[in-house]
Amino acid sequence: MFDSTYLSSKFSRRDLCKVAVGSTLSFMLPGFDLKAAQKRGPERQKSVIVLWMGGGPSQLETWDPHPGTAIGGPGNAIKTVVPGLQISDMYPLLAEQLEGMSVIRSMVSKEGDHERGTKYLKTGYRPEPTTVYPALGAIIIHERPNKSLEIPQHISMGNTQYPARGGYLGGYLDAFRVQDPGKNIGNMRAGVGSPRQNRRLENLDIVSQAFQKGRTIQTKKTLHQSTIDRALTMMSSEQLHAFEIEKEPDSVRKAYGDSSFGRGCLVARRLVEQGVHSIEVNLSGWDSHANNFTGHQTQAKMLDPAFSSLLKDLKARDLLDSTIVLCIGEFGRTPKINPLEGRDHWPTGFSCIVGGGGLKGNVIIGETDPTGKEKKPTEPVQIQDLYATILQNLKIDYKKELISPIGRPLALSDGTPIEKLI
Incomplete structure (x- = not known):
């Protein structure tokens, strides 16, 4: 997968949530x-x-x-x-x-x-x-x-x-x-409009931050944050078109x-x-x-x-x-x-x-x-x-x-x- 630690170190969780909808994150990635x-x-x-x-x-x-x-x-x-x-x-x-x-x-x-x-x-x-x-x-x-x-x-x-x-x-x-x-890959694109999706991501940000308090070791072991980051990046990527043969x-x-x-x-x-x-x-x-x-x-x-x-x-x-x-x-x-x-x-x-x-x-x-x-x-x-x-x-x-x-x-x-x- 891509290097999520780079993203986490350069951008806040809220920044990622806002950018992830409606645009790609390719410009953030090293070596693109x-x-x-x-x-x-x-x-x-x-x-x-x-x-x-x-x-x-x-x-x-x-x-x-x-x-x-x-x-x-x-x-x-x-x-x-x-x-x-x-x-x-x-x-x-x-x-x-x-x-x-x-x-x-x-x-x-x-x-x-x-x-x-x-x-x-x-x-x-x-x-x-x-x-x-x-x-x-x-x-x-x-x-x-x-x-x-x-x-x-x-x-x-x-x-x-x-x-x-x-x-x-x-x-x-x-x-x-x-x-x-x-065929259609389920849950790859947001099922709602950008404003509503942004609100959902902001709420996810709040829940994620609360979850991570006092759980630093556990979240690293379970790849909790990096999994979310990778999912958001993939959902907004133009590279998903590779799966579409229409x-x-x-x-x-x-x-x-x-x-x-x-x-x-x-x-x-x-x-x-x-x-x-x-x-x-x-x-x-x-x-x-x-x-x-x-x-x-x-x-x-x-x-x-x-x-x-x-x-x-x-x-x-x-x-x-x-x-x-x-x-x-x-x-x-x-x-x-x-x-x-x-x-x-x-x-x-x-x-x-x-x-x-x-x-x-x-x-x-x-x-x-x-x-x-x-x-x-x-x-x-x-x-x-x-x-x-x-x-x-x-x-x-x-x-x-x-x-x-x-x-x-x-x-x-x-x-x-x-x-x-x-």
Whole structure:
């Protein structure tokens, strides 16, 4: 978030209340740089978009098909613009937009439970009772805050049971949640006219000052004042327009698809343009213990247009060189097809797509056994290795140690960067 301590030190609570309605606070913010947000190409400060596939998509029905085999199911594979790369035929639009992206077919995890697997894949650390680890997006904002932003810097869109959290870095780094992106975000604008809103804010000022008397330590711990300051700044900011897609051409909105995920991907592109550096777009519904094949067809109808349009848009606007896009879930699905025409949890040898932001593109890492007999893939990759790669690419020292609330030194990532992607 923006630096609320700066605001508090330079302006009284009453000043903030009066200014917050009907005008922006961008002129108050240190380092506000519109030109930086408008930069394109490699010189632009980098952003990360995570397309989170909640429930665990099948690698065999997405990025690692094995048609014509006992484990392949009824689907087929199609060629892509990346030489030697084939993906499921459910993704014809995406197949044309994968230039510069890479596929890892050998992701491995030791967690086969949804909650534990999600926390591990979102943080790079296996869950443990004594420490709540921060998500990748929280680490990025902690290490590279954008103080010119008046809207949240870490944003999660779409429905998810386990959103990205700030962990031991602090609740202020939790992702700002937008349940239904592209629609009206509730309580973002004042519901009354300026005079009445000003009176309300003045009354809030009185209540807040009374609350803080004798509670200095408590208010600092709960971020009481800074939360109010950030909310007021965001409510009056023109940057909120990044969440509004009504002015986008009909053809663009149609290309992304009229689903929560499709709208979320379009908003993600707009947020990147605004200078937001950490964005998560969720597409749940991949847990296919039954009816795996029809279920994945339904999911593909949302993922294919949205993902392909996002990549196409980022390239057209010269933003892909400064934006890492990662599409991943908490694990994959079993090669074996169960009696319910489903696939079960499979944390060994699943797939993801990653690229942009200066990462090496058109790379295929790892192979899985087309017979399904060999569990281990070639060139296994752990999530901490992928996150170490991303952090290094962002010029963040992934080996940097921070001290947890219980005094334990913890590295941002204990992985090793993937040489093939550097």
